[in-house]
Structures are given as structure tokens and as C-alpha cells.
């Protein structure tokens with residue numbers, strides 16, 4: 001019985017559940033389609049990465065003797081969606097009696113796939129995505145009876161379950177979490193070790209021309225694309241990270257430096273999230289480096305926490321809480337996203353740095369996303385929908401399962417505390433502590449109400465003041481609100497007036 005095995009652009013893993021047990025008559029379908037390429041305005045690098053990686057992946061499958069139906073992007077063609085692509089493949093290849101797909105990463109597309117049995121009148125088998133360590137059933141089981149779904153406790157269970165960095169049932173080094181040792185500021189004269197970059201082969205060059213023609217008005221330039229597009233190169237990039245960058249990653253995980261967008265970050269989420277890297281393989285490499293004495297525990301644990309803790313946790317939450325999760329807007333944030341989120345031209349050095357790295361590389365690291373662009377959006381009350389769409393579009397590693405909880409829940413606190421126990425709101429002082437941006441900024445980080453004051457300072461207090469009904473009863477916010485209350489009325493009025501003015505002039509910042 002011949003099957004049509006549909007492989008999506010973020011499922012480029014040889015170990016993908018649906019690619020096991022392929023028979024000689026089975027057809028593997030990969031399709032570059034307008035609907036996937038434009039449901040948000042994806043950064044050019046993201047489209048190049050996915051199309052080129054899809055083409056390389058398909059070529060490897062063909063070299064292995066498998067039958068592949070590959071549909072290249074054609075804007076004018078009638079095949080515009082994955083459903084169109086499946087219809088076309090079924091028409092071209094008679095005798096297919098079943099469609100097989102591994103569960104997809106976005107609710108939007110999952111709904112479409114759920115309509116296929118009726119539409120095509122053949123069985124559609126959806127397999128669990130076992131590239132994740134925690135199945136959705138296991139995650140759902142973990143949530144049972146819990147009032148709060150905190151990542152830390154999920155992470156500890158994942159450590160116990162995988163045995164990673166464990167000894168006799170206890171965490172190595174005696175502590176579960178070395179977060180407090182991941183927050184050093186980085187000296188300005190540090191020379192970080194760059195992630196590996198790759199030159200483009202003929203396939204990528206062809207895709208770059210296509211993207212330049214068809215997606216010219218999307219963020220970024222095709223000229224400086226340098227991501228890996230094969231599993232082999234992605235693994236090389238990761239091994240380079242483990243050997244060269246990871247030793248210092250632990251200390252400087254949260255640090256930011258002017259014009260050094262990567263610091264010691266791996267950027268391998270870009271590869272992991274489209275399937276070019278395997279999470280278990282990555283974890284084993286990190287743990288081996290620790291046992292060999294090549295990396296300190298705070299680095300190994302910090303990285304493992306991201307992989308088996310945070311990443312698996314947000315994916316579980318996403319599928320547990322969708323579709324309602326996307327509708328949350330607890331703090332009623334409605335303001336339009338300023339245009340500088342798209343072009344990066346702002347006098348705020350921190351925002352300029354985070355956005356220019358986004359434009360250049362379709363990447364910025366987690367603290368830039370959470371504490372710079374995310375924090376600004378939180379303080380200014382920017383529209384949750386516009387902000388989440390922006391993150392989904394501009395980052396090469398962004399798919400909704402990972403992007404939505406991180407943005408809506410973690411950065412914007414729009415879920416009212418499902419994900420985070422308090423909002424990650426910060427004034428300029430935090431950015432000054434963790435970066436050298438403020439020393440290179442037109443605004444004065446120590447000022448709050450003067451004309452040249454850092455806009456974040458007044459916005460910070462305005463955020464707390466305007467959301468006091470939602471937030472002041474949160475025990476973790478008590479000290480912050482007490483600090484606000486201690487100020488005299490005149491000071492408070494001046495700060496709030498300054499913030500109101502700033503909000504009126506967001507576009508001019």
C-alpha cells in the first residue's frame with residue numbers, strides 16, 4: 001500500500017517519525033508554498049534557510065533511492081498551500097492510499113492537516129514528533145493536579161527522566177540550576193568567538209536569487225546569508241560551539257556588548273528548530289564536554305536547561321493551551337508597533353543593537369529578545385498580536401510553538417502569569433548593568449524626566465502604575481510597588497507625564 005509522506009520545512013531530520021519504514025512505492029512530498037512562506041513576512045534569511053535546507057534534504061533522500069516529489073516555489077502556480085501540494089501529489093502518483101505526516105509545529109497548519117481526511121477521502125496518519133524528548137501526552141500528564149506550571153519543576157523531572165548531568169539520582173554539583181552563575185556582565189574589550197559561518201553552494205545561490213525576486217520587501221538582505229543548510233554543516237557548527245564558545249557561554253549567557261551580537265551564543269536554535277540538529281545528540285555532546293573537563297558546570301547546565309527544560313516546556317504549554325493561548329492580552333496592550341522595529345533606526349542604542357542584529361542575521365540572542373525588544377514592548381504596551389507576529393517573522397528559529405509562549409507569555413506577560421511568575425519589566429538600569437550599550441547611547445540612563453532621559457525609566461514606572469490593578473497584588477512585585485509608593489506625589493506626576501509624552505512620541509525615539 002503506497003503512502004504519501006508529507007515532510008514540512010521544519011521537519012528536515014533523517015530520524016523524523018514519518019520517514020521511518022519508507023517502502024519502495026512510497027512518495028515523500030516536500031513543497032515550497034506561498035502560504036507557508038508568507039503567513040507572516042518572514043525574514044529573507046529564514047526563507048533562504050528553509051528552502052535551501054529543504055532542497056538539500058530532498059537531494060539526500062533521492063540519493064538514498066527514495067522517491068521524492070519536490071515542488072519548488074512558484075508564485076504564479078496554482079499550488080499555494082500544503083493542501084494544494086498534497087492534492088497535486090495525489091493526482092500525479094496514482095495508487096496512494098494513505099497520507100502520513102509527523103505532527104506539525106503550528107496550530108494554524110495543524111487545523112488544515114486535520115481537514116485532510118475529509119478532503120482527500122483517504123486515511124491520514126499523524127505521528128508524534130519524537131524529536132522532542134517529552135511527548136505531548138507526557139507533558140499533559142505532568143500538568144495534572146498542578147496549580148502552577150513552573151518550568152523549574154518540569155526541568156528537574158526532565159533531568160531525572162533523561163539522567164543528563166545526574167549522579168545517583170541527584171543533580172551533578174549538588175544544585176539543579178546555576179542560573180545565578182549565568183549573569184555576569186562581559187568586559188567591553190572581550191573578543192567573542194564567532195559562530196561558524198558557511199559559504200553558499202549552487203543550491204543556496206539559486207534560492208537566494210528566488211528570494212530576492214519574490215520576497216524583496218521582506219526584512220534583511222540575501223547577500224550576507226551564511227547559515228548552514230545541511231545536517232552535516234549544522235553539526236559542525238554545533239561542535240565548534242561546544243569546543244570554542246561553550247566554555248564562556250555559561251558566564252556571559254545574559255550579557256550584551258555593542259556590535260557583538262552573538263557573544264558566546266551558539267545560534268544553533270536556528271538549526272535545531274528546522275530539524276537539522278537532534279536535541280539528544282546536542283545534549284550528549286555538551287555533557288561529554290563537561291565530563292572531559294572542557295566546560296564548566298554552569299555552562300553545561302545552562303545550555304542543557306535551555307534544551308531539555310525551557311524548549312520542551314514551552315512546546316508542551318503551547319499545545320496544551322492553544323488555541324485560546326494566542327488570544328490572551330491580560331494587560332490590554334494595544335499600541336501600534338513603532339516602525340523602528342522594522343528598520344532599526346532609533347536613538348535608543350539598546351533597541352538599535354537588538355534590531356540591527358535582527359535585520360542583519362535574522363537572529364538576536366535571548367536577552368536581547370526578552371529584555372530589549374520584549375521589555376520595550378511590555379513597557380510601552382505594544383499590541384500583543386503585532387509583537388508576536390513580528391517575532392514570528394523576523395527570527396530564523398521562530399515557529400509558533402516556541403515563539404508564542406516566549407513572546408506572549410514570557411516577554412509580554414499577556415497570559416497573566418501562566419509562564420512567568422512576574423513580568424520581566426526593567427528600567428534602563430538593568431540594561432546598563434548587563435551591557436555597554438548605555439555608555440554609547442544618546443539618552444542618559446541615570447535620568448528619568450529630563451529631555452535626554454532614557455525612555456525606559458519613565459516607561460517602567462508608567463507600566464507599573466497603569467497596571468497596578470493586575471500586578472500590585474503579586475507578592476513578587478511587592479517591593480517594586482513599595483518603591484513607587486515611597487516617591488512623593490510631585491515626582492510621581494513628573495515621571496508619569498514624561499512617560500505619557502514618550503508614548504505619544506514613540507516613533508521619534
Ligand code: DLZ
Pocket residue numbers: 007008009010011031032033034036037038042046047050104105106109399400
Ligand atoms: C517557515 C516556512 C517557510 C518560510 N516556508 C515553508 C514552505 O514553503 N514549505 C514548508 O513545508 N514549510 C515552510 N515553512 C515551515 C512551516 O511554516 C512549518 O512547518 C509550519 O509552520 C509548522 O511549524
